Amino acid sequence: MHIDILTLFPEMIESVFQTSILKKAQEKEKFNYNLINFRDYTENKHNKVDDYPYGGGAGMVLAPQPIFDAVEDVKSKRKTKPRVILMCPQGERYSQKKAEELAEEDHLIFICGHYEGYDERIREHLVTDEISIGDYVLTGGELGAMVVVDSVVRLLPEVLGNEESAPQDSFSTGMLEHPHYTRPREFRGLKVPDVLLSGDHAKIEAWRRRESLKRTYERRKELIKEELLSKEDRKILDDILEELHSSTFE
Incomplete structure (x- = not known):
């Protein structure tokens, strides 16, 4: 499995991927990952990835251009058809069943947002799945993405030492x-x-x-x-x- 994570704060994620089961899974070559700072894809001179919402209101909204370009670039480098997952409090409530479903995929792309929300065109025309890890609001999608990745990777064949461990877990x-x-x-x-x-x-x-x-x-x-x-x-x-x-x- 290959996992791409689009984030403005890759340093939040890197340490988690270098510990415990996630580290061991990489050493066993069961999955690999890439952290992409989608600010690198912005086309404006100030490197902004957000803007004020049309119609007014509080907060800033993530603009579509950097995220569309980042996802399209990531997809062009691999021949697989990825699941593009938007971490969002409006998404489907995450479950073990969803983890088992995602564990069957070869390529996952996670989009981690910040600020007030996403431009709706990202949601409507770019992603395949919207996931929420609970009915509460976090500063960004990074923590949620790490939860999902951990729960998915541990289901990959031979990642856990005991093959019976995952099937006997709560919710499985x-x-x-x-x-x-x-x-x-x-x-x-x-x-x-x-x-x-x-x-x-x-x-x-x-x-x-x-x-x-x-x-x-x-x-x-x-x-x-x-x-x-x-x-x-x-x-x-x-x-x-x-x-x-x-x-x-x-």
């Missing part, structure tokens, strides 16, 4: 992940559940499935899709609801 299964424990067996009087020490893999998997369902119901019940639950899942969930109901009235 459609639900929150089960609790985890490690050594010591007892810490300050708090013990690891006996089933995890049993060596019985069937019982361990059943426990993890139950705990995943329970945690999802308690914290994010909107994630539970009835049509996707197996007959056994429904029975487990019924038991969990009965247990929670009983504990409420004790």
